[in-house]
Amino acid sequence: MNPNVQNPTPVLQAHALRKRYPKAKGWLEALKGVSLQLFRGEILTLLGPNGAGKTTLVKILAGLVEPDGGRVEVLQEGKRTWMGAVLEGNRNLYWRLTALENLIYFGTLRGLIPKEARRRGLELLETVGLAEKAQQTVGTLSRGQQQRAALAAALVHDPPILFLDEPTLGVDLEAQEAIRTWLLRLKEQGKAVLLTTHQMDFAEAVADRVAILQEGEVVLEGRTQEVLEGSPGAPYRIELQAPLGEGDPRLAQLRAFEAEVEGKVVRVVGEETLWEVLRILDPLPLERVERESLSLAGLFWRILGERSERCSSLPT
Amino acid sequence: MLQLAYIEFWRYLRAFFRYPLEVLGGVLGAVVVFALFFSGVRYLAGPALFGERLEALVVSLLAWTLAFSLLSYIASTLTEEALAGLLEQLALTRPGLLGVVLVRSAVSLFQIGLLNIPVFLAILLTSGARLDFHPLTLLPLATLALGALGLGLLLGGLALIYKRVGQLVSLLQFLFLGLFLVRFEALTQPWNALGYLLPLVPSVAALRLLLGRGEDPEWGLLFLTGINALAYIAFGIGFFKRALRRARRQGTLGTY
Ligand SMILES: Nc1ncnc2c1ncn2[C@@H]1O[C@H](COP(=O)(O)OP(=O)(O)O)[C@@H](O)[C@H]1O
Numbered sequence: 001m002n003p004n005v006q007n008p009t010p011v012l013q014a015h016a017l018r019k020r021y022p023k024a025k026g027w028l029e030a031l032k033g034v035s036l037q038l039f040r041g042e043i044l045t046l047l048g049p050n051g052a053g054k055t056t057l058v059k060i061l062a063g064l065v066e067p068d069g070g071r072v073e074v075l076q077e078g079k080r081t082w083m084g085a086v087l088e089g090n091r092n093l094y095w096r097l098t099a100l101e102n103l104i105y106f107g108t109l110r111g112l113i114p115k116e117a118r119r120r121g122l123e124l125l126e127t128v129g130l131a132e133k134a135q136q137t138v139g140t141l142s143r144g145q146q147q148r149a150a151l152a153a154a155l156v157h158d159p160p161i162l163f164l165d166e167p168t169l170g171v172d173l174e175a176q177e178a179i180r181t182w183l184l185r186l187k188e189q190g191k192a193v194l195l196t197t198h199q200m201d202f203a204e205a206v207a208d209r210v211a212i213l214q215e216g217e218v219v220l221e222g223r224t225q226e227v228l229e230g231s232p233g234a235p236y237r238i239e240l241q242a243p244l245g246e247g248d249p250r251l252a253q254l255r256a257f258e259a260e261v262e263g264k265v266v267r268v269v270g271e272e273t274l275w276e277v278l279r280i281l282d283p284l285p286l287e288r289v290e291r292e293s294l295s296l297a298g299l300f301w302r303i304l305g306e307r308s309e310r311c312s313s314l315p316t
Numbered sequence: 317m318l319q320l321a322y323i324e325f326w327r328y329l330r331a332f333f334r335y336p337l338e339v340l341g342g343v344l345g346a347v348v349v350f351a352l353f354f355s356g357v358r359y360l361a362g363p364a365l366f367g368e369r370l371e372a373l374v375v376s377l378l379a380w381t382l383a384f385s386l387l388s389y390i391a392s393t394l395t396e397e398a399l400a401g402l403l404e405q406l407a408l409t410r411p412g413l414l415g416v417v418l419v420r421s422a423v424s425l426f427q428i429g430l431l432n433i434p435v436f437l438a439i440l441l442t443s444g445a446r447l448d449f450h451p452l453t454l455l456p457l458a459t460l461a462l463g464a465l466g467l468g469l470l471l472g473g474l475a476l477i478y479k480r481v482g483q484l485v486s487l488l489q490f491l492f493l494g495l496f497l498v499r500f501e502a503l504t505q506p507w508n509a510l511g512y513l514l515p516l517v518p519s520v521a522a523l524r525l526l527l528g529r530g531e532d533p534e535w536g537l538l539f540l541t542g543i544n545a546l547a548y549i550a551f552g553i554g555f556f557k558r559a560l561r562r563a564r565r566q567g568t569l570g571t572y
C-alpha cells in the first residue's frame with residue numbers, strides 16, 4: 001500500500017474489483033475483490049493457475065468486461081486508447097492483411113495519421129525482429145511471429161500502459177527470448193506493463209512485482225526479490241513413472257502432508273516431509289527426485305498447496 | 317472521421333485485391349440468378365405475365381438487392397470479426413466498436429453501389445423493364461440505405477450476443493422479398509398504414525412510384541419514408557449499444 005519510491009503516482013489503480021458469471025447453478029465468483037496498482041517503468045506479473053481470473057481481471061482493466069463492483073482509475077481517462085493490449089489467444093490481428101498493414105490499420109484507428117502509423121509500424125516490426133516479414137500476411141506467420149506482430153500492434157500508438165495476457169503461450173523459445181528483451185526495453189522507456197502468465201521462469205525473468213491470483217483473490221503480492229527472499233525452503237519435486245489413479249488412497253495421505261499432486265509430479269516442502277511422502281509412495285516406480293531452485297515456481301506451488309489444504313479441510 | 321473512412325476503404329481494397337474472387341463470385345452469382353430468372357420467365361410466359369406490374373417487380377428486386385447487400389454486410393462483418401476474435405481489438409480503438417461499424421457501413425455503401433451495377437444491368441436487360449430516373453429518386457434510395465443500416469445494426473447487435481446470425485439473415489431475406497413485393501401503396505386504408513410501420517417498406521413504395529411509374533409520390537409519403545428510416549436507424553443504434561453493453565457484462569465480447 002505504501003507508494004512506490006521512484007514512481008509515486010500509479011498510472012492505473014484498481015479497487016476491490018468483483019465479477020461473477022452466471023453458471024448452471026448460482027454464480028461463479030471470478031474475482032472476489034481484487035485491488036492492484038500499476039506504476040510507470042514497471043512490469044507487474046499476474047500469476048495464477050487456469051481459471052484463477054487473470055483474463056477477467058485484464059479485460060476489466062481494459063474496459064472490455066464490466067465489473068459487478070469496484071472501480072478502475074487511470075491517469076488519462078476518457079479515451080479508449082490509453083492502453084495497448086495483446087489478449088489471450090492468437091487472434092489479435094487480421095490474418096488476411098500483412099503485418100505492416102495491420103499496424104497501419106490499427107494505428108490509424110487509434111489516432112495516428114496513416115503515414116505516421118506506417119512509419120511507426122516499420123520501426124516496431126524492426127524492433128521485434130519481423131522486418132523481413134512485414135509484407136507477409138499474418139495468417140502465414142508462425143505462432144511466435146504472430147505474437148510478436150500482435151505486440152507491435154498493441155504498441156503502435158505508443159500507449160503508456162500495456163496489457164499482455166499470456167503473451168508467451170504456445171510461442172517458441174526464440175520468440176520468448178525476443179519478447180523478454182523487448183519487455184525489458186519497454187520498461188526502461190517508462191511503460192507500465194501488466195503481464196499474465198503461468199510460465200514461472202518467464203515471470204521471474206521480467207517481473208519487478210508479482211501478484212499471485214487464486215480463485216479470484218490476490219493471495220500474495222510484492223516485489224519479486226522480496227517475495228522470493230521471504231519464501232521458505234524450496235520444494236522437492238518427485239516425478240513418478242505413472243500418475244496416481246483418481247481413487248488412489250495414497251492421494252489423501254499425500255494431501256495430509258501438504259503435498260501438491262499434479263499428474264506424475266508430486267511437490268513437497270521440507271526434508272522431513274519428503275521422506276514421509278517417499279514412504280507413502282513406496283513401492284511405486286520413480287522417475288526422479290530433485291530439489292527445485294528457490295524460485296517463483298516453488299513459491300507458487302507452495303502457496304497453492306497451502307490454499308488447497310485449507311480448502312479441503314472445509315466441510316464440503 | 318475522414319481518416320477513418322480512408323483507412324477502412326484502404327483495408328477493404330487490400331482485402332479485395334488479395335481475394336477478389338470472393339467478392340466477384342457473389343456478384344456473378346446474383347447476376348446469373350437474376351438473368352436466368354427473367355429470361356426463363358420471359359421465355360415461358362412472354363412479357364404478358366407481369367404486364368404493367370413488371371416495372372414494379374423490377375424496382376422491388378433492385379431495392380431488395382441493395383438493402384440486403386448492406387444489411388448482410390453489417391451482420392456478416394460482425395460475425396466474421398467475432399469468429400476471428402477481433403471484436404475486442406476493434407473495441408479498443410478511438411471510434412469504438414459502434415464507430416467502426418458505422419464507418420464501415422458508410423464505406424460499404426460505395427462498394428455495394430458499385431458492385432451492384434452489373435446486377436442491376438442484368439435485371440434491366442433481361443427483364444425488358446423501362447425505368448424512369450428522376451433526381452428525387454435519391455431521397456428514397458437514401459432512406460432505404462438508412463433503414464437497412466438500422467436493421468443491419470439490429471442484426472449486428474444480435475451477432476454480438478449470439479455470434480452466429482447467418483440463418484436469421486437468410487430468413488429475413490426471404491421475408492423481406494415477400495414484403496417488398498407487396499404493393500402497399502396500392503392497398504386500401506387500414507392495410508397501407510401497416511406498410512409505413514414496417515422497416516424499409518415505405519422507401520420501396522416510393523421507389524416503385526418514382527422509378528416504375530414515373531409518378532411523383534406525394535410529399536406525405538416521402539416524409540413518412542424519412543421518419544420511418546430515422547426511427548429504424550435510431551432503434552438499430554440503441555439496440556446495438558445495449559447488446560454491446562450486455563456482451564461486456566457477460567464477458568462474451570471476445571468469445572465465439
Ligand atoms: N464470459 C464468461 N462467462 C462465464 N464464465 C466465465 C467467463 N469468462 C470466464 N469465466 C470463468 O471465470 C473463471 C476465471 O476465468 P479467467 O479469467 O479466464 O481465468 P484465467 O485467465 O486465470 O485462466 C473461470 O472459471 C472461467 O470459466
Ligand SMILES: [Mg+2]
Pocket residue numbers: 054055056088165166
Ligand atoms: Mg486466461
